[in-house]
Amino acid sequence: MNSNDFCKNIPNLVSSFVDTFIDFTVAGIFLPDPPFPPFSQTTYPPPDRLIVVGDLHGDLSKTQQALRLTGLIDAGDRWSGGAATLVQVGDVLDRGGEELKIVYFLEKLKRQAVKDGGNVITMNENHEILNVDRNFYSTDPYWLEEFRNWA
Known part of the structure; x- marks a missing residue:
């Protein structure tokens, strides 16, 4: 599969990943006992x-x-922010090659925070929207490789 064909399939791969991730999460396979607010x-x-x-x-x-600098997670990367609220305003995608790991990490923190009286809110921004629209002008090859490996 050449890069152009792969890029054309990115929205389907991302959508498939998100659907599977949510299905597994809701089923309690990835992250058990999720007491978080409605979507x-x-x-x-x-x-x-x-x-x-x-x-x-x-x-x-x-x-x-x-x-860690804000005191929201401890040295073991677990929620330590108590009743604080973290808002991640988007642009997780496109550069560093660990986008899927960050998505999983934020979902894990969301569940931990709710149990401790806190909250984690994630949002999409222009990079997420551009990728869904098949516009990869700023997409790093590491990002493509992470999704290619996942697929």
Whole structure:
């Protein structure tokens, strides 16, 4: 499969991954006991502490470093933010080659945070939307390779 054919299939691969991930998660295979708010929730009560991060661009170690600096995760990468709310405003995709790991990591933190009275909210931004629209102008080959390996 050449790069152009692979790029044309990225939206289907991402969609397939997300569908499978959600199915397995809801079934309790990946992340058991998820007591988190409904998917349609668009408003939240004001948190005692709010931390907003964006543009993670596939760099898991920098993501973890940022969350450690804010006190949201401990040295073992588990939620330690108590009742704080983390909002990840998008741009997980396209650069660092660990996008899927970050998606999984944020989902894991979401479940841990809710159990501790906190919250993790994730959003899509232009890089996610561009990929769904098959626009890969800023897509790094590492990102493509991660999805190719997953597929």
